[in-house]
Amino acid sequence: MEDGSSCKRNKPPSWGTLVTILSLDGGGVRGIIAGVILAYLEKQLQEIDGEDVRLADYFDVVSGTSTGGLITAMLTVPGENGRPQLAAKDIVPFYLEHCPKIFPQPEGLSALLPKLPKLLSGPKYSGKYLRKLLTKLLGEAKLHQTVTNVVIPTFDMKKLQPTIFSSYQALVDPTLDVKISDICIGTSAAPTFFPPHYFSNEYSQGKTSEFHLVDGAVTANNPTLVAMTAVTKQILKQNPDMGKLEPLGYDKFLVISIGTGTSKKEEKYSAKKAAKWGIISWLYNDGSTPILDMISDSGRDMIHFHSSVLFKALQSEDKYLRIDDDTLEGDVSSMDLATKSNLENLVKIGEKVLKKRVMHMNIDTGVYEPITENITNEEELKRYAKLLSDERRLRRMRSNTMVQDPSN
DSSP: OOGGGGGGSSOOOOGSSSSEEEEOOOOGGGGHHHHHHHHHHHHHHHHOOOOOOOOOGOOOOOEEEEHHHHHHHHSSOOOSSSSSSSSSGGHHHHHHHHHHSSSSOOOGGGGTSHHHHHHHHHHHSSSSSHHHHHHHHHTOOOOGGGEEEEEEEEETTTTEEEEEEEHHHHHTTTTGGBBBBHHHHHTTTOOTTSEEEEEEEETTTEEEEEEEETTTTHHHHOOOOHHHHHHHHHHTTTTTGTTTTTTOOOEEEEEEEOOOOOOOOGGSOOHHTTTOOOHHHHOTTBOOOOOHHHHHHHHHHHHHHHOOOOOOOOTTTTGGEEEOOOBBBGGOOOOOOOOOHHHHHHHHHHHHHHSSOOOOEEEOOOOOOOOSSSOHHHHHHHHHHHHHHHHHHHHHHHHHHHHEEEEE
């Protein structure tokens, strides 16, 4: 890696036996569910290696879309001491404090008025508070400065193609080395909810790149394969950080993929009702945005399906953990209902998900099913914490050996 930034990051995969990836879905306020799960995982790591460790110490790549992109930044942007600015335990309090201002709820008579006229004249929320918050929180930190590698999907509406912000790529393509705050605002700019995010980046004297971004969920609401592809590109380019990894050496990958929950499959929409919809109903129906729900949910499930098939084919199912909940009902399935009661209910759901039995996708039916063994997500995260700790310890040992004997 260039410009000395690699000294801040985890030792490269070639120093250990695994490539470790943490993937975080989009989902608006439901990011609270992921926050509860991440706090639990970090606590398990701290019980093994001490209270000063952070999730970024254990993952070669942290990848997040939309609200997952914001959490990615929170976990990887350095503070004054070069360590991650926030701990995983800070995520839920952050959401509880700021979501009501990011997604202000109508009060009084305005709460009784139909929301459709507002949506016809502009986005549901101005996004001003979110932009101000992220600018203050993340400051001037740029993509290459994260404490471990990050991969954050967005979609550029002017180019009509995805723009993937990867810290790997930022080191060789200065046009993409932009402020993390701009990336987070862009990946969170869900159509109809927030305005698209335009910004320019001066990467050389007199040269600028510009971006016209909307929500990363348009590209990949579940960014697991996006992260794995980013690593594979580095292997193909023979990046020395990748050591002797083969381009299809996915059996060396350890992946934790965390969702933010979704509605019960059988009760969201029906073809009989949708048969009467026009363009407006596809964009807004009883407080939901059907077209966005379908795009994000189908993309998320397809990524999980492909990942499940891949790890099963490699007989590496024990190195791929997907934690999600597809049984949400009522208010908690909303992406933007930021009432105090709903946010608190999302915390409880996250706690319940930890207690639930580990689920996997049946690759023949596409249905989520509990695994054969009676193992909870809590228990499985403890096992993964041990694997991550062992990997980190191995890398540190090999690093010390090479320092003592550079000829190795």
